[in-house]
Amino acid sequence: MLRRIISLRNIHFSMLLRLGIVMFILSLQRLLFFAFNFSSFNDISTWELLKVMVIGMRFDLAIAVIINAFFLLFSLLPFRFTAHRYYQTVIAYLFYITNSVMFAANCLDFIYFRFTLKRTTFDFFQYIAIGNDTTTLLPRFLADYWYILLIWIGLVALMVLLYRLTKVNKYDTEPVNWRFYLYNTALIIAFTIFFVYMGRGGFQLRPITIISAGESTDARNVPLVLNTPFTIVNTWNQKTLKKLDYFPKETCDKLFSPVHKFGANQHDFKPANVVVIILESFSKEHIGALNKDLDNGTYKGYTPFLDSLIGRSLVFVNCFANGKKSIEGIPAVLASVPGLMNTSYVSSIYAGNKLDALPALLKEKGYSSAFYHGGTNGTMRFDAFARMAGFDKYYGRYEYNNEADYDGNWGIWDEPFLQYFAMNLCAMKQPFCAGLFTLSSHHPFKVPAKYTGRFPKGSLDIHESIGYTDFALRRFFATASKMTWFDNTLFVITADHTSQAEHAYYKNNVGMYEVPLIFYMHNSTLSGFDSTVVQQTDIVPSVLDYLHYDKPFVSFGESVFDSVSPHFSISYLNNIYQLIRGPYALEFNGDKPLSLYDYRRDPELKQNLIGQGKREEVDMLNFTKALLQSYSDRMISNKLTAK
Numbered sequence: 001m002l003r004r005i006i007s008l009r010n011i012h013f014s015m016l017l018r019l020g021i022v023m024f025i026l027s028l029q030r031l032l033f034f035a036f037n038f039s040s041f042n043d044i045s046t047w048e049l050l051k052v053m054v055i056g057m058r059f060d061l062a063i064a065v066i067i068n069a070f071f072l073l074f075s076l077l078p079f080r081f082t083a084h085r086y087y088q089t090v091i092a093y094l095f096y097i098t099n100s101v102m103f104a105a106n107c108l109d110f111i112y113f114r115f116t117l118k119r120t121t122f123d124f125f126q127y128i129a130i131g132n133d134t135t136t137l138l139p140r141f142l143a144d145y146w147y148i149l150l151i152w153i154g155l156v157a158l159m160v161l162l163y164r165l166t167k168v169n170k171y172d173t174e175p176v177n178w179r180f181y182l183y184n185t186a187l188i189i190a191f192t193i194f195f196v197y198m199g200r201g202g203f204q205l206r207p208i209t210i211i212s213a214g215e216s217t218d219a220r221n222v223p224l225v226l227n228t229p230f231t232i233v234n235t236w237n238q239k240t241l242k243k244l245d246y247f248p249k250e251t252c253d254k255l256f257s258p259v260h261k262f263g264a265n266q267h268d269f270k271p272a273n274v275v276v277i278i279l280e281s282f283s284k285e286h287i288g289a290l291n292k293d294l295d296n297g298t299y300k301g302y303t304p305f306l307d308s309l310i311g312r313s314l315v316f317v318n319c320f321a322n323g324k325k326s327i328e329g330i331p332a333v334l335a336s337v338p339g340l341m342n343t344s345y346v347s348s349i350y351a352g353n354k355l356d357a358l359p360a361l362l363k364e365k366g367y368s369s370a371f372y373h374g375g376t377n378g379t380m381r382f383d384a385f386a387r388m389a390g391f392d393k394y395y396g397r398y399e400y401n402n403e404a405d406y407d408g409n410w411g412i413w414d415e416p417f418l419q420y421f422a423m424n425l426c427a428m429k430q431p432f433c434a435g436l437f438t439l440s441s442h443h444p445f446k447v448p449a450k451y452t453g454r455f456p457k458g459s460l461d462i463h464e465s466i467g468y469t470d471f472a473l474r475r476f477f478a479t480a481s482k483m484t485w486f487d488n489t490l491f492v493i494t495a496d497h498t499s500q501a502e503h504a505y506y507k508n509n510v511g512m513y514e515v516p517l518i519f520y521m522h523n524s525t526l527s528g529f530d531s532t533v534v535q536q537t538d539i540v541p542s543v544l545d546y547l548h549y550d551k552p553f554v555s556f557g558e559s560v561f562d563s564v565s566p567h568f569s570i571s572y573l574n575n576i577y578q579l580i581r582g583p584y585a586l587e588f589n590g591d592k593p594l595s596l597y598d599y600r601r602d603p604e605l606k607q608n609l610i611g612q613g614k615r616e617e618v619d620m621l622n623f624t625k626a627l628l629q630s631y632s633d634r635m636i637s638n639k640l641t642a643k
Contacts, residue, residue: 011083012187014166015075019064021162022099025155026060026227027053029106032151034224036110040117041224048221055216056225058201062208063230065199067102071095076191078184083168092163100156105228107152111145118638119223119231121210121349122238205378210234211351214387219360222352222388235349239342241632246625255626258634259642260541261552262559268548269365271431272521273489276358276539278333278437279469280326282495284514285506286466290317294503302458302466305474306493310518314526316534316560319517320510320569320580321497326437327380329496332536334358334389334435336555337640340572340631346385353638356553358540360390362433364551368392369433372421374400374412382437391435395424407440413448414440414472422479430485437496440472441465459502486522490546492539493518509578510585510599513571517560519546533580534560535569552642556631570627579624584609586620590628593621 030053034041044052065072074082074091081087109120142149201208213225247255284290288301289310301307322332327346328339335357337345345351359369370393371386373379377396386394397411405416412420421436428434440447445465447455455467480486495515498506505511517534519526519542537557545559558565568581576594579586583600586593596609596617610617634640 011075011168012191014168015072017166018075018095018163019068019072021159021166022064022068022102023057023060024162025099025103025159026064026106027057029103029155030056030060030224030227033106033110033113037113037223040113041221044221044224048217049224052217052221052224055213056227059208059213059226059230061198062201063102063227063233065195066233067098067229068095069195069199071098072191072195076188078181078188088168095163096156096160099159100152102229103155103159104152105232107148107155109228110148110151111141113223116638117223117354118352119210119226119228121231122235122240124232209347209351209381210349211346211381211384211388213352214384217387219354219388219390226352231349231352238349240349241341241635243636244625244629244632246629247622252626252629255622256630258554258556258630259552260544260555260559261642262545262549269550270547271365271367272547273431273485274358274362274367274433274543274547275425275489275491276333276433276435276543277473277491277493278329278435279473279493279495279516280438280441281462281497281499282441282466282469282516283498283501283506284317284319284516285498285501285503285511286463287516290315290516302456302463303470305470305477306516306518309473309477309493309520312527313518313520314528314530315519316517316530316532318531319494319515319534320513320536320571321495321515322513322536322569322571324497324512324571324573326496329536330382330385330437331389333494333496333539335640336537336540336557338535338537338556338570338572338631340570340577340628341635342575346381350635350638351385351388353635354641355389356540356555356641357389358543359392359433359435361540361544361549361551361553362431362547363390363392365431365547365549367431367433368429369435370395370424370428371435371437372396372417372424373437373439374414374417375410375437375439379411386435395420407446407448409444409446410439410442412439414438414469415448415475418472418476419479422476422483425480425485426483430488432485438469438472441469441499460500462499481522489521490543491518491520492543493520494536494539505603508599508603508605509587510580510597510605511603513569513578513580519560530560532560533567533569533582534558537570538567554634554640554642556627566623568623570624577624577628579620579627581620581623582616584616584620586617586624588621588624593617596620 071091071094112120197203210231213222217225286301287303287306288299289307291299321329322338323329327344331337331345335355339345369391371391372395373382374397377383377398383394400412400420405412407413425434441462445461447465447468451468455464457464494517498512498515501507535557538560541555541557541559542561545561558567568579571578577588583598585597585599587595593610597605
């Protein structure tokens with residue numbers, strides 16, 4: 001029996017050694033990827049590179065387990081014949097073939113990465129399938145980069161050589177008994193549990209994805225952390241954007257271009273601190289100062305503090321969210337990327353793209369940065385996105401580290417977390433860029449027990465929690481106003497998206513996107529109401545314009561301070577795009593326009609103006625097509641930066 005167990009352990013030990021071979025070659029390929037693309041990572045230190053190599057092993061192990069799932073299963077079968085020479089030969093070839101394909105995918109990106117600046121994803125095969133020039137380009141690629149083929153052949157040969165060193169001992173010929181099967185079954189269960197968790201990338205709540213690579217390293221190093229087989233497998237079942245060709249590129253760029261550059265002289269740059277506050281579910285409808293005509297002028301709203309702040313701020317009364325979810329609002333507000341596809345940017349196959357996000361751009365001007373969200377770390381992957389956007393640090397529930405203030409559902413109550421936010425800003429090096437996302441005005445819409453009955457309950461469940469968050473904001477500004485950094489800080493206040501509505505206008509396809517947009521800076525000239533149509537993606541260019549930022553950047557919005565640009569709002573829901581410009585709202589399904597409304601004269605959206613010969617129909621349709629064409633092209637080609 002002892003000899004059987006020794007042989008049994010030898011089989012499983014050999015299985016682990018063989019998995020180790022895959023891990024070794026994947027790490028070797030990461031070094032080769034780094035060498036071939038050194039110009040993209042030439043500022044990385046030796047320590048950072050070592051850190052990336054270690055972090056990357058998590059993604060390597062995940063894909064190694066997934067790709068070798070059948071091999072591992074066949075290696076774990078509790079039968080004596082698994083040690084037989086013929087059986088071992090069969091699973092050896094299974095190992096060779098599957099891993100050779102995996103290594104080929106990595107080798108592809110030794111060169112292809114130079115053109116896309118991201119690891120190849122599954123949409124690559126879609127374009128091969130629909131393209132008519134593959135037979136022409138593939139031979140050219142092999143001719144120009146023949147040495148990549150040789151490297152791949154060498155890696156496969158190395159794999160075969162190392163595999164043959166992991167020889168399995170045969171079982172003896174004595175019949176096995178129940179102890180043999182019991183022991184084997186226990187090992188199968190243990191190894192299966194282990195491999196399932198390794199395939200998920202660890203023991204965390206959700207399996208790792210592409211954006212998980214941004215949790216432990218700078219955004220610029222994400223392609224080094226990842227491996228190409230992982231990005232392909234991780235995106236194979238996700239819908240991709242189609243490359244649109246409504247117009248020739250020159251025509252498209254004339255109709256809409258996301259590349260911006262303000263004309264300010266570099267010496268005019270104003271290094272003011274920037275604080276962007278994103279309020280959970282704060283529809284414009286909840287704010288009394290922005291709805292003075294509601295209920296025949298008797299509407300009070302639920303935000304007395306914001307009402308008072310609005311009187312001292314520059315406020316845009318026609319601001320629209322670019323999406324209906326928090327996971328769509330954060331990229332729009334902080335990186336000027338609207339959610340114009342069926343999955344959010346954060347969870348899409350394009351999440352590894354480089355971004356001209358606000359903290360990343362201001363970092364070039366010497367800004368420090370941090371993002372704050374009192375939710376449990378990992379919620380909707382905000383922490384990972386914050387790193388991808390260029391924030392230096394992320395502060396969540398775990399960093400707050402006081403469970404006495406936990407709301408029992410989402411994270412830390414807004415009032416204590418905003419006080420924590422105010423105090424932390426004192427420790428940041430100026431100038432700084434900070435983002436804050438509140439959470440208490442989220443279902444189940446609770447308030448701390450000590451404030452029960454303090455805030456109006458209103459007609460909707462959310463109203464009481466809106467009042468609580470508004471109170472938390474009041475206390476935050478009271479604390480912040482005493483800080484040395486306060487007078488030199490631009491505050492931008494908006495919402496991630498709207499919530500349930502009670503008034504008819506805020507339930508239609510236009511009003512359902514209206515959110516506040518407030519610019520406040522103590523003792524500044526920022527004041528008054530502006531009726532220009534603006535959107536969440538306008539925040540980044542507006543802040544940069546206000547600071548006199550002088551470098552080019554990519555943004556799917558416009559500066560609210562630019563009176564010449566064609567201001568608009570774009571959103572996407574249920575496979576329909578909606579463009580709002582001036583008093584008109586156009587709906588477009590990607591093929592033809594569906595409706596055109598003058599929503600200011602027709603707030604109930606009953607009079608469809610499509611087909612009535614209005615110039616706005618043609619102009620808005622062409623503008624929408626150009627914007628979507630630019631969006632899909634830049635998203636697919638990883639051109640969301642001006643560099």
